[in-house]
Amino acid sequence: MTSKKLKSPVCPDRYYHIYNRGNNREKLFYHSGDYFFFLAKYKEYVGPFAETYAFCLLPNHFHFLLKTRNELFSSKSVVPNQLRKLFICYTKRINFMQKRTGGLFTKNYQRIEVQNEPYLIQLVNYIHKNPVKHGIQNNYDNYLYSSYRIILSEFKTHLNREDVIHWFGGKVEFIQYHQSDVIDPKPFNLFNIEGDEEIIALIAYLQRLGTDIKLNQVAETK
Numbered sequence: 001m002t003s004k005k006l007k008s009p010v011c012p013d014r015y016y017h018i019y020n021r022g023n024n025r026e027k028l029f030y031h032s033g034d035y036f037f038f039l040a041k042y043k044e045y046v047g048p049f050a051e052t053y054a055f056c057l058l059p060n061h062f063h064f065l066l067k068t069r070n071e072l073f074s075s076k077s078v079v080p081n082q083l084r085k086l087f088i089c090y091t092k093r094i095n096f097m098q099k100r101t102g103g104l105f106t107k108n109y110q111r112i113e114v115q116n117e118p119y120l121i122q123l124v125n126y127i128h129k130n131p132v133k134h135g136i137q138n139n140y141d142n143y144l145y146s147s148y149r150i151i152l153s154e155f156k157t158h159l160n161r162e163d164v165i166h167w168f169g170g171k172v173e174f175i176q177y178h179q180s181d182v183i184d185p186k187p188f189n190l191f192n193i194e195g196d197e198e199i200i201a202l203i204a205y206l207q208r209l210g211t212d213i214k215l216n217q218v219a220e221t222k
Helices: 032-045 079-097 117-128 148-152 161-168 171-180 197-208
Strands: 015-021 050-058 061-068 109-114 218-221
Touching: 015 079, 032 050, 032 079, 050 117, 050 161, 061 117, 109 117, 117 161, 117 171, 148 161, 148 171, 161 171
Parallel strands: none
Antiparallel strands: 015 061, 015 109, 050 061, 109 218
16 A cells, blocks of 8 residues: 655645654754743644644654634645744744754654544544653653643633544543553554655554545645
């Protein structure tokens, strides 16, 4: 099974799995202030132009599940430009704080368009399990820098937690689904595989869980 990388535009009103890592696998986040600053700037730059459903920030990479806003007068989304602004802003902070120069993020962030609800459910689960998969901590449910606890909380949030809970069938089902995942996520390491094999590995992981995947677009955007 192969996948094709396309340099096509991010379209309005579509679901995307957005992910990127530090240049040369460098750290992106050095302490808690960096995580919170990045999320605040994501809210500022990307939040007005997309619905965000799930995220996870790890020391050297991040994942977001979002849906681009419907654009009335354009076939392209503004989200790529807003992500570029976010990366520039955050790079300036880290370069200043860490006394470094140059780019911080891998040049081409990656995205996968999501076309069906079963894949959305699997993807939320996958994103939340990343801290365990990468050996950062043993429990995904108390990791500070993911959306898992936010989705279950009653606090005000800019995440679209209502849709996420609806996909799973309720909060209890959301918790049970995460707990009942018997597939060990550690063998699938998205950021230790190069090229198209990244996507092949993700597809294989989801297919083992019984998901009928329709992968419409895998892209790198400059």
